[in-house]
Amino acid sequence: MRPTEKIEKLVRKFEIDVNTPKDQEALDELLQAHANSKRARQSAAPANTWRLIKFAAAAVIVVLAACWFIMSDRGEPKQHQTNKLVVAANPKTPAELVSVISLNMVFRDGGMTAMEKQFDMAEQKVKPGLKERITTSQLICELENCEKI
């Protein structure tokens, strides 16, 4: 047998004896601790239930708030769409058609402010031929073939 194997065999011989009464004592202590912790956990259970209910209620409130926020946020584009319909008149000529399309695009991108800007730019372009300054609403009305101008 090699020296290493001899040492290994020797180390494996390290053995202990267990005192039976002490062993039983240790086991009893263990079982007692187990029973106590079980009891403590059971008494703590109602408090945990209340904590869970409170947490669930808070979660529901947060979810509702989030839903309301999302829904209200989605509402805005609808308004844009209804506004867009004001400009979506039945164009008679290709020039009117192009105007309506471009105005719709401008309105979709930047709302009334962008439209005002667009009108100002158009006004500057055609200023020599324009008899008097007209307002945005007058212009929209003209595009929609309003009777009153």
Place this chain on the structure above:
Amino acid sequence: MLEDKLLILRFKHGSSDALRRIYEKYRIYLLRLATALLYDAGIAEDVVHDVFLRFAQSGNEIRLKGNLKSYLRTCVVNSARNKARAEQIRASVDIDEIAPAAANSNESQQWVTIKEEAMRIGNALVQIPYEQREVVVLHLHGDMKFREIADLQNVSLKTIQSRYRYGLDKLRSILNSEVEK
């Protein structure tokens, strides 16, 4: 293995019989391991008792990654290492003079006693550095492979193998010198 899984399941559901079975199944193995690591029956008893106590109190919070045996063994090894570090067992005292007495002090009141023939081995084991002793004891008494010990100690396989080799060499020289005396 399957029996252990069943025992753990029953224990998690609050069965004290399962706890009793686990205790009876592993107490000798863990006590021998702790005693071989520390060579002090009193401290080894404390280590194993504390591990079982924490286990009993853990209830259904216990989360086992591996099997039950390796879980309990890891708890004992870590706890023994902490004890060895904290108290620096036998580090600064003359082991030859007091070791047998300290290893089995007040036998009638003790849970564990080291057998007469094991005293010589324990006395030699305690003289080698703790890192080497841990590897030797875990390999020869804990039935652990070098790879498992490397994972437990978070070092490389080569380190574990060299610690084992150095440990055995030192043990041989200690035991040989005893024979020469």
